[in-house]
Amino acid sequence: MTPPRIGITTSFVNGKQMLDQHYIQAVAAAGGLPLIVPMLESENIMAAFLELLDGLIITGGPAITQNMIGALPDDLAPTDPLRTRTDEAVFAALRNRPVFGICYGMQFINAQAGGIIYSDIQAHKPHAIAHSADRGGKDHDVQIDPDSRIASIMLRENLVVNSYHIQAVAEVGKGLRAVGFGPDGVIEALESEDGRTMGVQFHPERMGEAGLPLFAAFVEQCRAWHDRRQPG
Numbered sequence: 001m002t003p004p005r006i007g008i009t010t011s012f013v014n015g016k017q018m019l020d021q022h023y024i025q026a027v028a029a030a031g032g033l034p035l036i037v038p039m040l041e042s043e044n045i046m047a048a049f050l051e052l053l054d055g056l057i058i059t060g061g062p063a064i065t066q067n068m069i070g071a072l073p074d075d076l077a078p079t080d081p082l083r084t085r086t087d088e089a090v091f092a093a094l095r096n097r098p099v100f101g102i103c104y105g106m107q108f109i110n111a112q113a114g115g116i117i118y119s120d121i122q123a124h125k126p127h128a129i130a131h132s133a134d135r136g137g138k139d140h141d142v143q144i145d146p147d148s149r150i151a152s153i154m155l156r157e158n159l160v161v162n163s164y165h166i167q168a169v170a171e172v173g174k175g176l177r178a179v180g181f182g183p184d185g186v187i188e189a190l191e192s193e194d195g196r197t198m199g200v201q202f203h204p205e206r207m208g209e210a211g212l213p214l215f216a217a218f219v220e221q222c223r224a225w226h227d228r229r230q231p232g
Contacts (some may be wrong), residue, residue: 004054004222008031009105011061012039012083023059023102023136030215031088032222041085042208050090055098055222058087058105060203062163066111069170070119075134076166079104088112098221099197100214103165106190106199113173121168121186127185128168131201137163142188142202149178150198153217159210161188161202168201210217 006027010017017039027034035053040046063072063080072078080109087108091099103107107117121128130137142159144151151157157181169187172178180189190199198218204211215220 002226003031003033004091004226005035005052006219006222007035007037007050007053007056007057007090007094009037009058009216010039010083011059011089012080012086020057020205022203022205023057026212027057027092029212032215032219032220034184037086039082046089050093051150053094054226055100055218056090056094057218058091058099058101058108060103060105062104064107064117064167065106066083066117067115067120068117068167070124072121073123073166075132076086076120079208096196097225098218100218101190101199102205103198103201103203104167106201107167107169109197109199110169110173110190112177113176115169115173115176116171118155118168118170120161120166122166125168125170125184125186127184128186129181129182131163131168131186132166133164135166139163139206141169144189145179149195149217150179150200150214155213161200161204162206194201207224 008023009017018179020215024034043069081102111125142161146157175193176190178187179191188201204214
């Protein structure tokens with residue numbers, strides 16, 4: 001059986017596309033074929049590449065600068081414009097296929113849907129704890145909506161997750177709903193109303209076996225999408 005082909009976006013730093021190997025390992029462990037999404041000038045070549053994909057993972061990154069509350073703090077850099085342009089083009093082309101956003105990826109999906117982003121949770125959300133490891137943030141509980149897809153995937157309503165973010169979702173975008181919350185009320189998981197898209201604020205690719213069910217469910221969703229689009 002051909003594994004579903006999963007596109008994985010990358011960061012762009014000093015002229016180099018960069019990707020943490022944990023994402024590749026997690027997709028492969030879940031039975032998917034990881035394909036790194038290139039940053040291309042040619043729209044035709046990019047379209048040909050994207051046609052290969054059965055789903056998309058939008059990975060972590062620096063800062064969202066769209067639909068923000070407040071200015072970026074000094075310890076958070078904006079995303080390179082080339083990555084922003086690429087992410088926007090890729091997401092627009094693949095939004096009808098399964099999409100999984102992780103950390104920056106979840107915030108990006110929300111902003112694309114018209115949602116609002118806190119530029120700095122601690123500066124703009126009352127009583128927020130530190131969610132960045134560099135600011136002293138630690139692993140914490142996340143409460144999951146029992147009626148959510150993510151709860152059905154994880155088979156539980158309470159998770160202990162890692163935490164590496166300074167920004168967060170302030171207002172949920174159109175067609176999305178918040179289904180996971182940290183101990184301070186920060187939104188930690190989103191799902192689309194049609195079930196095609198999900199996003200988490202934490203990094204399941206760094207959680208070993210505990211995070212693998214999210215990737216396994218996403219890969220199976222991509223496999224089902226691949227099977228539906230095959231002729232005959």
